[in-house]
Amino acid sequence: QKEVEQDPGPLSVPEGAIVSLNCTYSNSAFQYFMWYRQYSRKGPELLMYTYSSGNKEDGRFTAQVDKSSKYISLFIRDSQPSDSATYLCAMIKAAGNKLTFGGGTRVLVKP
């Protein structure tokens, strides 16, 4: 079993819809959580970073962490075709420095 599970998609939504992404993890040692966006043949870019349970909002993006359920989510409001990309969750253990990635979810926002 992978440490971090993420539905590969693809997830297809119409422009303007809310995109809902999530990851589950099995190791409670993970304490810091990130969401990255990766366009085809490019490196990942950081979208959101959280370390405590609850919600964090930044523009159209909301990240949610539920440590008790070992579940994190990313919501994208008012989705745009430019949001079409692969979204990767990543997390770090408290005592480590390595990122552990989910498998990534491919998102397609149709105009």
Place this chain on the structure above:
Amino acid sequence: GAVVSQHPSWVICKSGTSVKIECRSLDFQATTMFWYRQFPKQSLMLMATSNEGSKATYEQGVEKDKFLINHASLTLSTLTVTSAHPEDSSFYICSARESYSSDRGEDGYTFGSGTRLTVV
């Protein structure tokens, strides 16, 4: 924000030759750099962690003699794929962590734009 420059962005080489990929942190010092490999439609797989001035730490299953990593300065790490074969064709991505990043994750890890290696 922090910028990591990775070169080349793509390279085609003949089987049996070696290829060097550079990863530079442009506006910060990176004590630690990470090298990843990514196959199509798959996630990033960590290959090795390199610390400036010391030997790289390789993940299980990664051949250290095949993938040579040098982190000679706080702003430069290189990955050399030696005696490349078609099965080494992949997308390689580096990541650099700022030396004095106090907050794990936030602004601490910056990725390069990746190198697409094709071995023919």
